[in-house]
Amino acid sequence: MPQYKLTYFKTRGAAELSRLVFTLAGEKYVDERLEREEWQKVKHNTPLEALPVLEVDGVVVSQSAAIARFLARRxxxxxxxxxxxxxxxEAHEVFAEIFNRELMKIFYESDATKKAEIAKAFIDGSLQKYLTFFETRLKKNGTGFYVGNELTFGDLIIYNGLTMTEALLKMTKLDLNLASCPELAALIKRVEENPRIAKWIAERPKTDM
Ligand SMILES: N[C@@H](CCC(=O)N[C@@H](CS)C(=O)NCC(=O)O)C(=O)O
Incomplete structure (x- = not known):
């Protein structure tokens, strides 16, 4: 049996998609969560001085998106x-675009008024394009899943991406409104109701992000 250790900080952040993949697959792994002080001590031993890293049978690999894809393929x-x-x-890239182009701007803005303005402009602007993209794909597939007729990495990407978006918008007291996206709202529920995922959500450490 391969041995896995996923190391990250005490948040969902860039590690949660991989944690969800382990969970849905029912695969065992060590979910290591470092305090900042612990991180400073081991930082120079990681490939890019950044987390998450995944250790697979003693081999350490980096980059959250590559790790999540590797696990989902495996x-x-x-x-x-x-x-x-x-x-x-494609879904994975869409969320990378949302994070890099939109959410990071909100996250790193220190002025509260400007932060709220940027978040509102995102909600009224490009977010609608992205939501429509996924809503259309889900309607076209017609099974309630992003592809095929069972939960895949694609559904986890959408679930993780939208719940992280929601958590970030909450920082500015704004909501992610999925009222006009019934397929997406149903997908979120379907992922959360998967018995393995439901258990993970109930038992995982509670964090804002
Ligand atoms: N592209 C990398 C980015 C990794 C990254 O920047 N990680 C941050 C946390 S999300 C980190 O480790 N920062 C190091 C530090 O704060 O010292 C990935 O997705 O894994």
Whole structure:
């Protein structure tokens, strides 16, 4: 049996998608969460002086997106055809775009008024385009899942991406409103109701982000 250790900080952050992949696959791993002081001591031993890192049978690899994709492929959660795999990859890139282009701007703005303005502009602007993209894909697939007819990495990407977006908007007291996206709202519920995921959500450390 391969031995896995995922190391990150005491937040969901950039490690949670991989934690969700382990959870859905029912695979055991060590969920190591470092305090900042512990991190400073081991930082120079990591490949890029950044977390998360994954240790697989003694080999340490980095980059959160690559780690999550590696695990999803290994645990056969990456779709059944190359087109399904593409759609999942595409969803992953869409959320990378949302994070890098939009959410980071909100996160790093220190002026509270400006932070709220940027968040509101995102909600009224490009967020609608992204939500429509996923809502349309879900309608087209017609099974209640992003691809195929069972939960895959694609559904976890959407779930994790939207719940992280929601958590970030909450910092500015704004809500993620999915009233016009019934397929997406149902997907969030479906992921949360998966018995393994439901147990993980109930038992994982409670953090804001
Ligand atoms: N592209 C990398 C970014 C990694 C990264 O910047 N991680 C942050 C935490 S989210 C970190 O380790 N920062 C190091 C530090 O604060 O010293 C990934 O997705 O894994």
């Amino acid at each position: 645990f056969k959660l990456f779709g059944k055809t190359d087109m399904e795999e593409f759609a999942i990859d």
